Amino acid sequence: MTAAGAARDLTALRDAATVVLVRRGVDGPSVLMGMRGAKAAFMPSKFVFPGGAVDPEDAGTALAAEPDTAITARLQAEGRSESNVTPRQILVAALRELAEETGLLIGKPGQSDMTGYREAGLVPDASGLRYVFRAITPPGRPRRFDARFFLADAATVHGDSDDFSRACDELSHLHWVPMAEARRLELPFITEVVLAECAATVAASGDGPLLAPASVPFFDNRENRSRFIQIGSEE
Template identity: 30%
Template sequence: MSTPANDKLIPAATILLLRDGHDGLEVFMVVRHHQIDFASGALVFPGGKVDPRDSLDSVRERVDGAEGLDDREFAMRVAAIREAYEECGVLLARPEGSRKLVDAERLTSLEPKRVALNEGEIGIGDVLSTERLRLALDLLTPFAHWITPKMMPKRFDTRFYLVIAPDDHLAMHDGSESVDSVWIRPADALEEAKAGTKTIIFPTRVNVQKLGRHRSVVEALAAARASTIITVEPRVERREEGAVLSIPAEADYDVTEEPISSTR
């Protein structure tokens, strides 16, 4: 997953929490607060910018699955887990010496730390060291890599990751950055977007479509592990019929281009 040299790119990470529902694969999504500067009011996956504290030594000492990761990829995976914890209360971390994730009871006791983390008073390394936890980077499966188009004033370099949601962690929106949340089948999310009852921006929508090819969590994870991640940096092409946003065909999405007017 190579990244073009551009100091203006803001590293970020997005996490797709998955579970098997009664009618098939479901993904957890949140509605962004209308005052957030990116995708305000839209149905999105939890995620956000990398915090400089995500790559401190205090974090590196307390992770599982960091072997072979460069500094940028390491920070993005940490950010994905931290954002899932901050934004929806799911913590992909294990107590020292255990292979099991923290249980619901332990998660409840950690709520003051989550609040402090969300408010920027502490970093994820502070939570790990004081609570003797290890981040489970090994549970993340890379799914996609998108870079904001060059014509945008603020550009993000974003990795998307799949993970099985822990059964006993209650995922819900935080009430600040996100104001609503839902477990939803990809097909249902797309239908709501088509009907206009939900707003889903282009990058989210095409990734929902791609996820919707699979009937179960196991199938989705297997497909992601078998695929090659192609960096997607949408390009704007001017044509007689109007401006079109295009993405590489080799990235294997259901669409390769779409009129700018319909990408929101």
């Protein structure tokens, strides 16, 4: 690839956020997944977690509480010089995409301009999100994202976690999948990797609050050669 081509790939990157929602019960943990449409430009007909690109409007949306300082620091680590997206925007985008694609809300009572939250009288709350993974789409794909993945407990969802009546049509077959069986679905490679990381975090958390990982795995595909590092590692 020429230098000009590489530059075009970098500028095509969009910041994105994804929520891995886990529901724990006597039969073991389950995760919420849906299938992308067969004609989708990115990962068609694959089962994925709810998520999508960060929007400029996300910068103006307030959260119920300030982001955790450790999450903020990690979201800023290994940043891209061409992106001015803030940690707050990424967290807001994660909750907005969850609301749009599943109809599920994580918030506290209050007034917000975000669709879904406004009607429910809630302000989006990111305090329960655990930053667990980051991945940049390799060059040559029809869409390229710098995606951050957040793990969240379904116990923090406002209302019925089985009610997807307010979801948009971007994901079909929304359902809770036992974590132990999720790999049987048609998954993108990166979704399989994130799933394994989340399963390990859930297992380590036991019945208590979801733990924050000691470091965040990062698949960095900004260049032709993939690079795997740990964000926040002391090594």
